[in-house]
Amino acid sequence: MGDDALSGDPVAAVRERFVAVNGDHPMTDADDAYVREHFVEATPAAMEQMLAGRLPLPSYVLSDGTPMVPAAHGELAEVAGGVDRLHDWFVAFWPDDPATAEAEWDHYLSGQYVCLREVSPIRIRMKTARVAEASAAVEILRRDPHDPIGRGMLGQAVDGVLAVPGLDSLLLPMTAYDRLRFGGPSVRETWVDAPRAEFLTPVPPVWPLRTERLLLRPFRPGDEAALTDAWADEGWTSLLLSGTMNAAEVAEMVRRRSRQHDGLFLGLAVEHDGELVGDSVLILQGTGLSEGEIGWTVLPRHAGRGYATEAARAVLRLGFEHYGLRRIVANLDARNDRSAALCERLGMRREVHRRGDFWSKGTWTDSYEYALLREEWRAQS
Ligand SMILES: CC(C)(COP(=O)(O)OP(=O)(O)OC[C@H]1O[C@@H](n2cnc3c(N)ncnc32)[C@H](O)[C@@H]1OP(=O)(O)O)[C@@H](O)C(=O)NCCC(=O)NCCS
Structure with a gap:
């Protein structure tokens, strides 16, 4: 003493x-x-x-x-x-x-x-296990950044899965004082920040994407002019999540979409011969950002020409090839026959028919989830 x-x-x-x-x-x-x-x-x-x-x-x-x-x-x-x-x-x-x-x-x-938010043996063990998992995942992903097992492991290690906390929630940041006493990068810098920046931060492709007839690009101010009539139409919006929108609301949607910078939400304008004909959406989500959710609209006067299908095929390719997704899903109101037909044309599988789960515009309705795995997509393209 x-x-x-x-x-x-x-x-x-x-x-x-x-x-x-x-x-x-x-x-x-x-x-x-x-x-x-x-x-x-x-x-x-x-x-x-x-x-x-x-x-x-x-x-x-x-x-x-x-x-x-x-x-x-x-x-x-x-x-x-x-x-x-x-x-x-x-x-x-x-x-x-x-x-x-x-x-x-x-x-x-x-x-x-x-470094631990809660210092207890169980959290110490979790940290050790998650660091080992992150380290093994980084080794796999350095060889192939799209490896599905590596993405799953890294997603769990960094962000956690359901009740399994990841390092991001287990670890506290390092203080200036810690840097003086410990030196070097912290566990958080090495196993959360660095792998997240290297493998879990989406890098956008080179825009625009081109298909046989179409061009897909991020939204830009001015796009609202082509969208205003469709979004004012109750019939056209009836099976979408949102209701009708007035001109100011459409302009605001376009402004927000043109400024989405986290890279997780891609809202793309679809053009044919320089004219806006619809939009395509891809949301990156799930463990290790290995799942995408796809969405679409085609403006009423451009429907029935296969534009939504052609644009969606380009988005599926973007998801699987560029973003290395393992699975892409579409969720829809089960009454949306045209959207369901589009999923079927794309070779997506109806995996779920939920009964009365979906609250939409004053009523409970059924919904479908369609899905396509990367290997299924490869086999058909
Ligand atoms: C869902 C939606 C995008 C589907 O649009 P769509 O016009 O049926 O789909 P496409 O643009 O791919 O066109 C396909 C149709 O064009 C026809 N077609 C014509 N030329 C074609 C071509 N070159 N290639 C493919 N299909 C072609 C197809 O045979 C098909 O017609 P059919 O339905 O009579 O068999 C559209 O109904 C929509 O925007 N709805 C309102 C918004 C909405 O509900 N969005 C979905 C939310 S989940």
Whole structure:
């Protein structure tokens, strides 16, 4: 025990231990604010246990000397059935690997588990598993960025799947202070930011796309003129999600679509001979952004000429070849016979007929989900 602890100043004694582990680095105002937001002040009782080596040292010491710990700091001892049982409870999470269990316990006691939003053995194990998964996925995707298994693994590792949290939600960012004590890139930078930028950030293709008769390109201001009549027509919009739109609303839709920059929503204007004849939509979604949802309209006076089919074929190709999608789906009101016929023409499979699940314009209606896998698309093209 240091002099300060003996002289009865536990805050100073804890700081001394903290500096021995982490070095003496300055905390900026931003560090202080961040730590106050995500951590709590250590209680006098907790400080006593820290000095006895039975609870983790602080994660941070604020520039005014206040020792700060994760919110779960004392709770885990309670869960374990008392601080005396904490060690045995903790290492039991690695029943087959005592060396890792003890190494994790030491790291836990050091207080340096600051990358985790919630410091607990179960979260430590999750982080280890997700990092291993991300690392294996990156290796696969470096060989083939469209590999479906690699995309699934990376999607789960980074973003999680349903109740399985990914690293993005498990990890906290690194502070300037952390950079001084740990150096190097953080786990978050290495296993969330870098793989997301390299493999999970859609890169748009070179516009426009051209087909035999059509040209597909992002929307631009001015496109609203061709769309206004169709969007004012109750019959034409009856089976769409949205209702009719007036001229100002259509202009606003065009303005928003022409500024979609996250790359996940592609709203494309479809032209024939320089005239706008409809639109095609592709939304990138799902684990590892490996699924797309496709949508379409053709303006009433251009219907019945195969334009929607031709544009959709180009969008399917874009999805599977350029974005490396594994599966593309279409969701529609089951009363939309023309849209269902279009799905069938595209070789999509009706996978789901949902009964009365879809609330649309004052009534519950059935809906269909059509789907096409990449290998099915390849086999038919
Ligand atoms: C759904 C919608 C896009 C389908 O439009 P569509 O005109 O039936 O589809 P296409 O443009 O592909 O045209 C296909 C028709 O053109 C015919 N055609 C003519 N020349 C063709 C060609 N060169 N290639 C293919 N088809 C051709 C086809 O035989 C088919 O006619 P049919 O339905 O009488 O058999 C359209 O009804 C629409 O915009 N509806 C309102 C909005 C909407 O509901 N959108 C869908 C929401 S899920």
